[in-house]
Amino acid sequence: MRIHLTALLCLCATLTLSLDASAQIGKRFPSERKVVKDPVTGTMLTFLTSKPHGDSKIYPTHPQWSSDGKWVVFRSRMAGDEAMAVNEQTGDIVQVTEGGYTGMLNLARKSMKLYFMRRADAGLQVVEADLGRVLSDSAKGKMLSAASYQRVAATLPASLQAGGDLALDADEEWVYFKVGQEEAARHMAPGAKVEPAFGPRKMGAGPNGIARLNVRTGEVRHVVSVPFQIGHIQANLWNPGELVFCWETGGKSPQRTWTVLADGSGLRPLYPEASYEWVTHEAVISKDEVAMAIMGHRAIPGAASSVAGPATGVGGANPGQDDGWGLTGTREKPTGLAIVNLRTRQMRIAGQTESGSGLWHVHGSSDGRFAVGDDFSRSVYLIDRSNSEMMMLTTGHKTTAADHPHPTFSADGTRIQIQSAMLSEDGRSLNIVVVPVPEAWLKRPSRP
Incomplete structure (x- = not known):
């Protein structure tokens, strides 16, 4: 019996070690890299994952x-709920977190660091991961413990009701995050009007707030409170201490886009929108510009329309086709991919599709x-801002996909990352894809 018990204990220990190893930071996975020709446009798509x-x-x-x-860092269930990195040239895939994460992944622009939130028994932690060391040691096959690469910058007090988006400042000293209604209310002026829920999804009610954490010292400061629900907090990655965020309703907002400085000053609508605009x-x-969509996805009442909606069979796959948003998001007024200058406050529409949902x-x-x-068809369009020329780069990414392409430029402006279900057998599962800007377009003269 003793021999059997010893063998059983050894087996349990072996299984435990195996389980620990399977979730270890730095674990490497075989390349899935494939280059696939878009069957419609002919663009060569680099699938960095294909299973x-x-x-x-990461969100755009x-x-x-x-x-x-x-x-390229991405989210995946390849190693449970951990962040992964894939080498764009070799296709090597490496697990770069251990212990999970919640919310947004933040890649530093100046250093090989990754910042994220993680739930722990003590509360919500803000963690700094040394991405450079993880990738280097993984390549050498000499990984240390997760604590050697991941540093808890702070554990946020439960009273903050922290969560949601995390945004790393351009100075890489501060991160910004959302705080809940009770904490936000403490910093609002007495008697301030709090907004109720807006629209058919019953979202948007306030108050909410933004706070910031110094990742070196652990200091927490309140930035601003607003009377509505906050979504999509982002930092200007070229200009320290400048934020953009939105009033989140799950659809059309009374005033979608906002900007504020890190000390709480300068709070204002980024683009003051009209009631008929769906922003x-x-x-x-860039340092001075914000892109946004002014949607043209809804039919004009009483008029013939080429807009994608319930009549074309995609109403269930896309937002905004349900009732309750008012007469908004139609093409009776200008719509399209809009770019706002943070300094001059001027807005220019760079382009728009001729039909369908419009750019999204x-x-x-x-x-x-x-x-x-x-757009709603999951097609991706490139626009030359110097002359408004527009071309479809890729299409056929399946309206049944688990999410939308979410195109995002690389730092050097030569390629675009999307997520795609093009190779998916079930029509839903997504893969990470890099789409090149055509060489002929890259050779064009730069804007003055």
Whole structure:
């Protein structure tokens, strides 16, 4: 009996070690890299993942590539709920977190660091991961414990009701995050009007707030409170201490886009929108510019329409076709991929599809040359901002996909990352894809 018990204990220990190893930071996975020709446009698409792991890209409000430009970081169930990195050239895949994460992944632009939130017994932690060391040691096959690469910058007090988006400042000293209604209310002026829920999804009620954490010292400061629900907090990655965020309703907002400085001053609407405008999916694309979509996806009452809606059979796959949003999001007024200048406050529409939903998730190159957007068909369009020429880069990414393409430019403006179900057998599972800007377009003269 003693021998059997000893053998059983050894087996349990072996299984425990195996389980620990399977979830270890730095674990390497075989390359899945494939180059696939788009059957409609002919664009050569680089699938950095091609199996049904349930991959998804970081949201377009945040960087996708490591600071050295070699690795794309993404979310996946390949190693449980851990962040992964894939080398764009070799296809090598490496697990870069251990212990899970929640919310947004933040890649630093100046250093090979990754910042994220993680739930722990003590509360919500803000963690700094040394991405450079993880990738280097993984390549050498000499990994240390997870604590050697991951540093808890702070554990946030439960009273803050912290959560949601995390945004790393351009100075890489501060991160910004949302605080809950009770904490936000403490910082609001007495008698301030709090907004109720808006629209058919019953979202948007306030108050909410933004706070910031110094990742070196652990100091927490309140930034601002507003009377509505906050979504998509993002930092201007070229200008320290400048934020953009939105009033989140799950659809049309009374005033979608907002900006504020880190000390709480300068709070104002980024683009003051009219009641008939459906503004969504804002993304800071350069030091002075924010791209956003002014949607043209809804039919004009009483008029013939080519807009994608319930009549074309895609109403259930896309938002905004349900009732209760008012007479908004139609093409009776100008719509399209809009770019707002943070300094001059001027807005210019860079382009719009001739029919269908119009451009939906949008981004732009930081040099000001190009813009990009997807639409309800999951097609991706490139725009030359100097002359408004527009071309379809890729299509056929399946309206049944688990999420939308969410195109995002690389730092050098030469390629675009999307997520795609093109190779998915079930029509839902996503993979990580890099789409090149055509060489002929890159050779065009830069904007003055």
